[in-house]
Each structure stands twice: as C-alpha cells, then as structure tokens.
Amino acid sequence: MANKKKKRQAQANARRIAIAQEAAKKARSAQTKQSREDPRFAAAPAPAPDQEPVQPAEEAAPTQPVQPAEEAAPTQPDETAPEPSGISQASIPADQTPSLDDDEAEDDEVIDAEPAVEPAPSSHAVAQPAGEGAHPKISKSTARRRLARLGRFKMTRGNLAAAVVTLAIGVALVAQVQNTQAGDLENLREADLVALLDDVSDRADALEDEVQQLEQDKAQLEGSDGADAAAEAAAQRLESYQILAGTVPVSGEGVTITVLDPDGELTTTTMIDLIQELRDAGSEAIQIGPARVVASSWFGVADGQLTVDGITLNQPYTVTAIGDSHTLAGALAIPGGFNDSVRRDEGDVVIEESDVVTITATTQPREMQYAEPVPATDGR
Amino acid sequence: MIPVLGLVVGIVLGLLLQPEVPLFLEPYLAIAVIAALDAVFGGVRASLEGMFNDRIFVISIASNVLVAAVIVFLGNQLGVGAQLSTGVVVVLGLRIFSNVAAIRRHLLGA
Missing domain, CATH: 3.30.70.1880 (Protein of unknown function DUF881)
Known part of the structure; x- marks a missing residue:
C-alpha cells in the first residue's frame, strides 16, 4: 500500500511539491493560530499518516522523516521501487494535494478575515515601526482603508504625538538645510578642516616655490640686462677710445x-x-x-x-x-x-x-713693441 | 493628517524663524533628522499594519535620535566621526528604504 502511494507520488512532478511547500509556508501562521478555532481548518488535514509527511515538507531540517527524504534516493536505490525521478520516499502523499489546495484556499480566507481579528494582534504584537521581524500580510484594501483613516483629521493621541514629532522634524530639516546651504567653514568637521588646512598650506608652499623660481628668473633676466648695459658701456668706451686713438x-x-x-x-x-x-x-x-x-x-x-x-x-x-x-x-x-x-x-x-x-684724418695705432699691460693688482 | 500638517507647520516655522543651530549640535542635527524620518516612515508602516502605538512611536523616535547622536558623538571622540556618521546614515537609509518598500507593498501589492 505504502509502495503504491510512493509510486504515484513519484510520478507527481516537482511542481506539486513546490506548490505544497509554498502553500504550507503561507498557511503556517494561520494554521498555528487558528487550527483550534476553525473547524474547517481542523477538518481539512488528512488522517495521521498523511499529516505526518506534511511537517517535514514544511520544516525541512530537524524532524526525523526529512533525513531519509533527502538522502533516500542516492543511498537506497535498491529498497525503493523503480523511480523515474529522484523524488524521495518520504515525499508528500498523493492524497495530500487536495488538502493542500484546501489550505491555499483557506489561506486567502484567513487573510480576508484578518481585519476582523486585527485588534487582537495589534494590541499585544508590539512590532516596531522599523522593518524588523516578520512581515504581516495585509491585503491592499485593508492597507488603503487604514491609510484613509490616517488621512482623517482626528485628535488622537497618536496623531498628536506624530504631529509634534513631524513639526520638530520640519524645523530641524529647514534649519539643517539652511545651515548646510550657508556652507561656510563653520559647518566643517575638525578632520575636514585639518584636511582643508593641509591642502591650503600645500598650495601655499607650491606657490612660494613658484615665487622663488620666478624671482630667480627675474634676477637672471636683470643680470642679462646688466650685461647689455655693460656691453653698451663697453661700446661707449670703445667709441671714446677710438676717438682718443x-x-x-x-x-x-x-x-x-x-x-x-x-x-x-x-x-x-x-x-x-x-x-x-x-x-x-x-x-x-x-x-x-x-x-x-x-x-x-x-x-x-x-x-x-x-x-x-x-x-x-x-x-x-x-x-x-x-x-x-x-x-x-x-x-x-x-x-x-x-x-x-x-x-x-x-x-x-x-x-x-x-x-x-x-x-677726417685718422691714424693707426702702432704695434706696441715694448710696453705690456701689467695685470691689475688687488691694491687697485 | 495632523502629522502632515505638523510637518508643514514645522517647515514654515523653520523658514520664518530661521533658527540658528548651536555649534555643538551641528554634527548631530542631520543624523537626528534622518533618524526621525526613519521613525516616521516606520510609524506610517505600522499604521498600515494596524500596529501603530503612540507610546512605541514616541519612544522609538526618541531612542533612534538619541542612539544616532550618541554614536556620532562617540565617533567624534574616537576620531572616526566621519566614518560612523556615514555608517549611521547608511543604516538609517536602509531602514527608510525597507519601510517605504513595506508601505508600497501594502498599498500597491508590489
């Protein structure tokens, strides 16, 4: 009997398993919450042998039947009946499929029913505003209804608290924005200021080097000017010497x-x-x-x-x-x-x-035969 | 609705009064604003999920702002203020994104 079931199960393709797992996952919360109260939900699961494999399918790791489920195919090929695909022995029984479908249908119903149950979880499930923890499933219509309710002008404590907070945020936002746009050195952090200072002093050093370089160039140019002047003086001297000679x-x-x-x-x-x-x-x-x-x-x-x-x-x-x-x-x-x-x-x-x-008369200087210039001494 | 009005009034007040930010508060104000924004989006999300609780809202906003300021202060004292500020901004930004994404999922189903 069990073998027959397995065979049939083996022929069922992987899609079914996937569906089953997803549906089971969806249903899990609702199941744990409502299985006691909801008679239909309680009735839905198949008898014990069928119920048993559902657990491993849902919770994957720890429970005993899962272990063979994963490893059965490769390790015990002889024991099992010929299996076209590598689906394990412990897979979901065939007649679970309808029950899973039921679960899926149930799931939707549960979600629709949720607003009615809402006060209960909201009062004690103190989920933080930030995105921690599980994501509660809420239908679009519910969310929109709640949004519309948020939009109503109602003097609740929450609204007032939020208003005070948003007012503070508005002031702080504007102050900070204007402060930032003022954009002076005042706003900068110490490290930034130090970096800025380093930058500026580096630049000052570079500029100072440049100044020195330019000054050197200037001196050189002036030196060449001096040479020009010397040349001019020499030319003048030459002229007067020519006249004298x-x-x-x-x-x-x-x-x-x-x-x-x-x-x-x-x-x-x-x-x-x-x-x-x-x-x-x-x-x-x-x-x-x-x-x-x-x-x-x-x-x-x-x-x-x-x-x-x-x-x-x-x-x-x-x-x-x-x-x-x-x-x-x-x-x-x-x-x-x-x-x-x-x-x-x-x-x-x-x-x-x-x-x-x-x-007009000119004379040519004689070749000096005896006189020779004496090198200038330090005394002169 | 009232919180939105509060935001508008706050912005107008800020524009009219041109509050001078004290020097020692400057490094913290930006972080505080972002932390508060995060808390506000969280509050909207909680409202959509039917879990809004004014006490939790106020406490979470205060603690977010406080913790963010303390982290930045500590960072400044340790000499890693810029890095920690960046870290805080990144974390708060991530949370704002996830909150907005949750709100979007609730409202649009996508």
Whole structure:
C-alpha cells in the first residue's frame, strides 16, 4: 500500500511539491493560530499518516522523516521501487494535494478575515515601526482603508504625538538645510578642516616655490640686462677710445684755426703750446694739417718745415679742434697765450668757431713693441 | 493628517524663524533628522499594519535620535566621526528604504 502511494507520488512532478511547500509556508501562521478555532481548518488535514509527511515538507531540517527524504534516493536505490525521478520516499502523499489546495484556499480566507481579528494582534504584537521581524500580510484594501483613516483629521493621541514629532522634524530639516546651504567653514568637521588646512598650506608652499623660481628668473633676466648695459658701456668706451686713438673720423662743435707764419718763425714749442692749450680747454680731437694729433703725436722739424708724426705741415697751418668752441677760442686768446706768441713772431691766427667741424684724418695705432699691460693688482 | 500638517507647520516655522543651530549640535542635527524620518516612515508602516502605538512611536523616535547622536558623538571622540556618521546614515537609509518598500507593498501589492 505504502509502495503504491510512493509510486504515484513519484510520478507527481516537482511542481506539486513546490506548490505544497509554498502553500504550507503561507498557511503556517494561520494554521498555528487558528487550527483550534476553525473547524474547517481542523477538518481539512488528512488522517495521521498523511499529516505526518506534511511537517517535514514544511520544516525541512530537524524532524526525523526529512533525513531519509533527502538522502533516500542516492543511498537506497535498491529498497525503493523503480523511480523515474529522484523524488524521495518520504515525499508528500498523493492524497495530500487536495488538502493542500484546501489550505491555499483557506489561506486567502484567513487573510480576508484578518481585519476582523486585527485588534487582537495589534494590541499585544508590539512590532516596531522599523522593518524588523516578520512581515504581516495585509491585503491592499485593508492597507488603503487604514491609510484613509490616517488621512482623517482626528485628535488622537497618536496623531498628536506624530504631529509634534513631524513639526520638530520640519524645523530641524529647514534649519539643517539652511545651515548646510550657508556652507561656510563653520559647518566643517575638525578632520575636514585639518584636511582643508593641509591642502591650503600645500598650495601655499607650491606657490612660494613658484615665487622663488620666478624671482630667480627675474634676477637672471636683470643680470642679462646688466650685461647689455655693460656691453653698451663697453661700446661707449670703445667709441671714446677710438676717438682718443684717432682711428675714426669725428665731427662736432669746434673751432678751425688758421695760422699764418710767413717768416717760418713758429717752433715746435709753439705748436706744443697750441696742443696744450686746446687740450686744457677740453678739446676732444685735434687735427693739424693732414695729421691727426693723438697721445703719441710728436712735433719735429724737417727741412725747415714743421712736421707732426713725421708728416710735413704746409702753410697756412690749419688746426681743427672739436670741443666747446667758445672755450677753445677763449683758451687761445688769453693774454700771453698762443695767439700772442704767433703774433709776436709776426704771424697771424684766425679762429673760426662753428657748430660742426669735421676731422677726417685718422691714424693707426702702432704695434706696441715694448710696453705690456701689467695685470691689475688687488691694491687697485 | 495632523502629522502632515505638523510637518508643514514645522517647515514654515523653520523658514520664518530661521533658527540658528548651536555649534555643538551641528554634527548631530542631520543624523537626528534622518533618524526621525526613519521613525516616521516606520510609524506610517505600522499604521498600515494596524500596529501603530503612540507610546512605541514616541519612544522609538526618541531612542533612534538619541542612539544616532550618541554614536556620532562617540565617533567624534574616537576620531572616526566621519566614518560612523556615514555608517549611521547608511543604516538609517536602509531602514527608510525597507519601510517605504513595506508601505508600497501594502498599498500597491508590489
């Protein structure tokens, strides 16, 4: 008999089991609660042998019959009748199916009936507001009815308490939101402030490094400016040296002196006096006849004729000097000076001041054969 | 209905009075608000399940706020305030989600 049942059961597919388990699970709470009161529920379960397997199906692990249920198929293939599928011996008997269907139907009824029973659980089942514990099953209509009841304006203690709480929440919410939107450093936590400070000081360090770098660059650029200035000064020095050395033609304000010496009485001394007076008066460049007068110039006499640096001077002697023309002219005109000397020798001097005179004569510096610069000493 | 009115009145009051949040309360206010919100959603859910109890509601809201503040305070003292605040917010957020989900299931069946 049992074997026959098993066989039939084996042919029933897994779906049934699944249904049975789910239905049983649903029914469990209702079953435990109401099995005593509800006569229909009490009547529904099959007689003991049928009832027995339901338990393992529902509660899976601990009860004895379940153990074989899981392991029977693989371990005891010989004992059991040929089984097409691996369904165990202890599975749900066939005639339980209707009873399970009953359970399912019952389940719905129980749920519908629940609102009537509601006061009882609500009074003692102190489920917390938060989602702990089991989820009570409530139909949509019930929930909506309750929601509508929540919406009613009713001065219950719960409503008032909730109103006080929500009022506090509203104030706190607005305060916090506005506080956050104010968004100053005040709101930040200490750790955040420290992080912010670190960030800022890191940035300050980086910027300071950058400043130093830029300052260095600036100094370098200024140094190169200095080099430019030095180059400019060098160029100026070169220019003045060129003028002094007489290697370049020059022009500028100055005087042109024409000296007539019909008797040939002028001596080298007189010419040296002339050069001395002109230099004393600040002349910068002097040309006598075709010769440029420089530091190394010398006067001589050759064949009764005056020479400068070996170049013979022809009458009338023309002397061009660049400098302040009044000063130069004045210097020559002082009593007992050059003019007087020439005239005493029965010559004549004509001095012509002009804004621009040109000295075209140049001279090439000699190769120094003996003199060598002495390296500058520390004392200088 | 009255609680909703309370919320509206509270927001209006907050906007009108512009309450200054004391400095020492600042780290806790946000957490407290979230904890209270959690309790409110829990209360709505309990109402839908027919289990609302004003005493439990008030006590749970107070204890939630208190515990959240204590956790944050402790975290600040231990130097892990930011992390604990995050933890509290995550937990409360989860609870709000589960409460809202329960409410949704009750009302919409989905």
